[in-house]
Amino acid sequence: MQDKADQGAQGHIDEPQVRPPFMHIWGKLNGFGSYKQVALLDAEYNDSDSSTTSTIRYDGQKPFRSIAPLVASLIQQHFNPNCAVEIEHMKGGGYNRVTGVKLSNGVRLVVRCPRFNSEKVCHDIPDHVATLRYIQGLKSIPVPNTLYYDMGSDNVIGWPYVIQNRVDGRTLQWWLCHLKGDDLMKISEAVVEVTSLICRTSFPSAGVIRAKAPLAVDDIRLTLPGPPEKARTPEHPYHDTLSFLHECLNSHMEPGDPWTNSYLKRLKEFATQLNQDSPFSNRFALWHSDYEPRNLLARRLESGTFIIEAVLDFDDAVAAPIEVAWTLPHWLWTWDPKIRDSDVSLADVDPGQDQLRQVKNYVEERMENHVAGFMEVWRSGKAARQLFYFAMHGFSHGQHVFKRADELIGPPPDDWWRSSDSSSDDESSDDSEASNSDVEPDVGA
Secondary structure, three states, rough: OOEOOOOOOOOOOOOOOOOOEEEEEEEEEEOOOEEEEEEEOOOOOOOOOOOEEOOOOEEEOOOOHHHHHHHHHHHHHHHOOOEEEEEEEEEEOOOOOEEEEEOOOOOOOEEEEOOOOOOHHHHHHHHHHHHHEEEEEOOOOOOOOEEEEEOOOOOOOOOEEEEEEEOEEEEEHHHHHEEEEEOHHHHHHHHHHHHHHHHOOEEEEEEEEEEEEEEEEEEEEEEOOOOOOOOOOOOOOEEOHHHHHHHHHHHOHHHHHHHHHHHHHHHHHHHHHHHHHHHHHOOOEEEEOOOHHHHEEEEEOOOOOOOEEEEEEOOOOOOEHHHHOOOOOHHHOOOOOOOOOOHHOOOOOOOOOHHHHHHHHHHHHHHHOOOOOHHHHHHHHHHHHHHHHHHHHHHOOOOHHHHHHHHHHHOOOOOOOHHHHOHHHOOOOOOOOOOOOOOEEEOOO
């Protein structure tokens, strides 16, 4: 089940800091019956039954040496069966293995394969492709394009995949570890520009962004959260935030689990109280659920300024309340290379260095200039952002999430069981339900 984009694509992957030497091998590529030269990079060139990211080793998965000829065969099948192919092992993430490809004509690509093949993964791929195409159509936010994708396993590599062109530049994570002097301020200017574009991409209603259908990736729909294959598209759009939050929390309730359901009910009460104390704006914007330095690619121009070449991993994008969607890139002054995710609790803390104070003041001032009311919404939205986590994921991420909920709404009362029942049948609110048959972006201040 393959699909080709109409235009060329830009891809997704960090470039290695040190480029290892090539290891050339000759091999008979599957499906072609002739011998082609395949150049393998020396990284992870071994026979162990595992694969790695920069931090995690995955046992039981094919090593790079095993999948490289298959990837080369896949690329030749899509592009040119007679071209020479160089294959490079790239650092992937927790969800995807990433392989770099260079064709003899100079075209550079990446192939992303999910580490774990499941029904959810199969449905995720069209949603990811549709989201990128939708954002690309806005012609403002630089995102990867997709050349080909397959959500099934009936292909040369026997696994779902996405093929994209490879973007020039390095991750912002790399730059933050290497910038000196005034360069931090210069790259902050580029970050503010792209962040404000994301914040100003508005939607008339709320919902998780998904493909219209598995083979209809040129259109999107807005749904409630949940596994893609079960995600419900409501009949009427959610134009108010409280109704959307309530229905999202309802969607996580499970018959026979009164303990979890009692938490979800208290979270609904918390949402109602938030709205009473400070009414939600009922405005919705594009939300990147993992807006971290590792997901922005930047390049330094000859003039010394920077541009953001691509924003990566819009995999779980949502048309979210602006109290959640408007994201301050605080990691420009709170960045700590020893931790994976930046600490949002430090965003309003004095960074302690004059240069970082200047960056903080500049970013806050410019974001307010680009997006009217930004700083007030950001500073007042802490509880809403914490609540939104549960609206999207419920308690599916493990027992530690209950402690996180206790910190937000307090531990359950001793008689919690009196007000709980095992299903949400009687919890269906009078909220309208949403469909995104005619969602149009409104990109503007």
